[in-house]
Amino acid sequence: MINTIIFDLGGVLIDWNPRHLYNKLFADKAEMEHFLTNIATSDWNEEQDGGRSLQDGTEWLVQKHPEHEANIRAFYGRWDEMLGNALPGTLEIFRRLKGSGKYKIYALTNWSAETFGIAKDRFEFLNWFDGIVMSGEEKRRKPHADFYQILLNRYHVNPAEALFIDDNYRNVLAAKELGILSIHFTAADDLAKQLPEYGVII
Numbered sequence: 001m002i003n004t005i006i007f008d009l010g011g012v013l014i015d016w017n018p019r020h021l022y023n024k025l026f027a028d029k030a031e032m033e034h035f036l037t038n039i040a041t042s043d044w045n046e047e048q049d050g051g052r053s054l055q056d057g058t059e060w061l062v063q064k065h066p067e068h069e070a071n072i073r074a075f076y077g078r079w080d081e082m083l084g085n086a087l088p089g090t091l092e093i094f095r096r097l098k099g100s101g102k103y104k105i106y107a108l109t110n111w112s113a114e115t116f117g118i119a120k121d122r123f124e125f126l127n128w129f130d131g132i133v134m135s136g137e138e139k140r141r142k143p144h145a146d147f148y149q150i151l152l153n154r155y156h157v158n159p160a161e162a163l164f165i166d167d168n169y170r171n172v173l174a175a176k177e178l179g180i181l182s183i184h185f186t187a188a189d190d191l192a193k194q195l196p197e198y199g200v201i202i
Helices: 019-025 029-038 042-049 054-065 066-077 088-099 116-122 145-154 170-176 188-198
Strands: 004-007 014-016 083-086 104-109 129-132 163-168 181-183
Touching: 014 129, 019 029, 019 066, 042 054, 054 066, 083 088, 083 116, 088 104, 088 188, 104 145, 129 145, 145 170, 163 170, 163 188, 181 188
Parallel strands: 004 104, 004 163, 104 129, 163 181
Antiparallel strands: 014 083
């Protein structure tokens, strides 16, 4: 029986997307996609999520690609503009799960400790969690097993009684390797249909 729900945040409960910012900075969408795919990549951003300082990450990338300096510095200089709204369908699912009183609910997120305060100020629901394990604080991140293990150990979670929800399939596979039942999130409607398959009623 599931008694614990573990949510990812970005892409599941919060619409975080660098395109919210870079659509304003690039007139040519193909150039924007090239920049985000080859310069300010997800792998680079995850190093900051994993604990490297925003300043160190920025300076490293500027040294590597000086011709893109202005756009690189905008990534964290205007980071708040990448933060969209809460995803209403998933937020409603969270609200119902929380209101039922049946589950402990945690967040396991790859997020820089330097930017998380911006999100906490904007989204009151981040205070609803029974605990948040953030990569930027722990200096470890998904999909590495030791990061998941921090949450399991800290909150005495039995993997067989937990359900993990993440939009990154890589992270879902890593959770399954630890024996955590997992859902690859694609849309709130699909999530609502899948939860009863795990005995979770909203």
